[in-house]
Amino acid sequence: MSPDELEPISLAQVQRSVADELDRLAPLIDELGRRFTDAGHEIALVGGPVRDAMLGRAHHDLDLTTSARPEETERLIAGWADAVWDMGRAFGTIGCRKGEWQVEITTYRSEVYDADSRKPDVDFGVSLVGDLRRRDFTVNAMAVRLPSRELVDPYGGVLDLAHRRLRTPGTPEDSFSDDPLRMMRAARFAAQLGFAVDDDVLAAMRAMAERIEIISAERVRDELVKLICAIHPRIGLRILVETGLAERVLPELPALALERDEHHRHKDVYEHTLTVLEQSIDLEHRLPGGGPDFVSRFAALMHDVGKPRTRRFLDDGTVTFHHHDVVGAKLTRKRMKQLRFSNDEIEAVASLVELHLRFHGYGTGEWTDSAVRRYVRDAGDQLERLHMLTRADCTTRNKRKAERLRRTYDDLEARIAVLSEQEELASIRPDLDGNRIMELLGIGPGRDVGQAYQFLLELRMDHGPQDPEAAEAALLAWWAAR
Numbered sequence: 408m409s410p411d412e413l414e415p416i417s418l419a420q421v422q423r424s425v426a427d428e429l430d431r432l433a434p435l436i437d438e439l440g441r442r443f444t445d446a447g448h449e450i451a452l453v454g455g456p457v458r459d460a461m462l463g464r465a466h467h468d469l470d471l472t473t474s475a476r477p478e479e480t481e482r483l484i485a486g487w488a489d490a491v492w493d494m495g496r497a498f499g500t501i502g503c504r505k506g507e508w509q510v511e512i513t514t515y516r517s518e519v520y521d522a523d524s525r526k527p528d529v530d531f532g533v534s535l536v537g538d539l540r541r542r543d544f545t546v547n548a549m550a551v552r553l554p555s556r557e558l559v560d561p562y563g564g565v566l567d568l569a570h571r572r573l574r575t576p577g578t579p580e581d582s583f584s585d586d587p588l589r590m591m592r593a594a595r596f597a598a599q600l601g602f603a604v605d606d607d608v609l610a611a612m613r614a615m616a617e618r619i620e621i622i623s624a625e626r627v628r629d630e631l632v633k634l635i636c637a638i639h640p641r642i643g644l645r646i647l648v649e650t651g652l653a654e655r656v657l658p659e660l661p662a663l664a665l666e667r668d669e670h671h672r673h674k675d676v677y678e679h680t681l682t683v684l685e686q687s688i689d690l691e692h693r694l695p696g697g698g699p700d701f702v703s704r705f706a707a708l709m710h711d712v713g714k715p716r717t718r719r720f721l722d723d724g725t726v727t728f729h730h731h732d733v734v735g736a737k738l739t740r741k742r743m744k745q746l747r748f749s750n751d752e753i754e755a756v757a758s759l760v761e762l763h764l765r766f767h768g769y770g771t772g773e774w775t776d777s778a779v780r781r782y783v784r785d786a787g788d789q790l791e792r793l794h795m796l797t798r799a800d801c802t803t804r805n806k807r808k809a810e811r812l813r814r815t816y817d818d819l820e821a822r823i824a825v826l827s828e829q830e831e832l833a834s835i836r837p838d839l840d841g842n843r844i845m846e847l848l849g850i851g852p853g854r855d856v857g858q859a860y861q862f863l864l865e866l867r868m869d870h871g872p873q874d875p876e877a878a879e880a881a882l883l884a885w886w887a888a889r
């Protein structure tokens with residue numbers, strides 16, 4: 408369901424949610440509020456925690472904003488916090504931990520960005536409203552003063568939150584000139600919160616998309632990762648594609664919207680990709696840590712990016728994409744390098760893209776054991792994700808075909824399980840080696856050593872691994888009883 412089809416959240420509900428969350432935070436915020444106000448300063452909860460409190464969601468770290476300068480903040484929380492650290496004094500942020508809480512306290516800012524530079528220039532500000540003015544979206548530009556719990560919402564954030572929409576406090580054009588990364592953040596928050604981006608904001612994103620290029624690859628990457636790991640990545644990705652931002656940051660994605668040929672002989676690869684992504688998300692419970700899992704999600708997104716370049720129309724009217732797996736892996740590596748991903752992440756995603764088709768040679772189970780072993784070896788530590796990707800890559804509407812593919816893959820996974828169990832068993836050794844046996848029994852090489860070795864192997868098979876003392880005692884008892 409798209410966000411504008413949802414009922415607005417009632418203001419009464421918003422109020423109840425905030426009150427509940429503030430009660431939960433009371434042990435922390437009441438004391439903090441008193442410390443700052445007693446010293447003649449202002450302090451307020453701000454941004455993410457206020458927004459999420461209104462949505463009835465717990466926000467894990469607390470962001471606060473204050474009139475106090477960083478040195479005064481440090482002095483005011485000394486003796487109260489369990490640990491204090493400097494998060495970037497130049498930007499006015501002091502971090503601390505109190506019990507289970509991570510707290511960041513930032514001095515009011517009035518930020519002026521140099522439109523052509525990558526680095527924000529920071530000036531400390533003098534008022535809470537001034538600080539809120541420079542924030543990205545109205546739903547992020549609300550604060551709750553402490554200890555009074557007075558809500559400060561100068562830009563209509565509560566109403567926008569109730570209608571699930573993202574608007575900027577000032578004009579979107581000014582906001583995005585100040586910091587073009589906010590365009591990516593709009594798509595990210597839409598994906599995380601399931602909110603709609605206001606038409607004016609979308610229009611500004613379309614008009615200003617090229618400005619994203621002044622932003623460092625690392626900042627773009629971090630937003631992209633958050634978007635892809637969000638609960639509704641499809642919403643955010645569509646926004647990136649429709650505004651032209653994707654053309655700048657991930658051009659392989661819009662390129663998947665291949666023109667359909669007049670006979671509709673092949674599926675729309677772009678829609679297919681978004682579906683594969685969602686189906687892969689549905690399989691994340693298979694991973695040890697559950698989800699969200701960036702590597703498997705990004706592999707789903709990139710698995711077919713080799714298709715536009717490898718598409719060939721044959722005379723008989725069919726279309727082929729030979730080697731799109733290899734070409735796709737190459738394009739994936741190049742893009743991830745440009746976005747400054749780590750080598751481990753790049754190799755993980757690229758190998759999944761490269762292997763995503765291998766299963767299709769499995770037919771109805773004709774692979775030899777050695778082909779199955781090679782599949783496992785080539786997937787390495789990405790095996791579980793390869794299972795997910797291959798299963799997710801089936802988007803046919805033909806139920807019988809889908810069911811057949813699923814069962815064939817079940818069969819492959821079962822063969823992998825059997826083989827690895829056998830191979831583990833084949834690699835089992837007794838707890839003592841030949842030299843130790845000879846030393847312990849005081850004998851030289853010969854048949855007795857072989858029999859002792861067999862005895863220890865049986866012991867190991869029956870009872871699992873033994874510690875050396877137990878194995879030695881068992882061996883001596885066996886020897887004495889002979």
Ligand code: ATP
Nearest residue numbers: 453454455456470541542543544547548586588589
């Ligand atoms: P989360 O921590 O879950 O990612 P958040 O809302 O806390 O969500 P952050 O990126 O941590 O987002 O930023 C904290 C707050 O700082 C935001 O809510 C927003 O008010 C403000 N903010 C952060 N980055 C920007 C930016 N580039 N431009 C304007 N305001 C920003």
Ligand code: MG
Nearest residue numbers: 454455468470
């Ligand atoms: Mg935050």
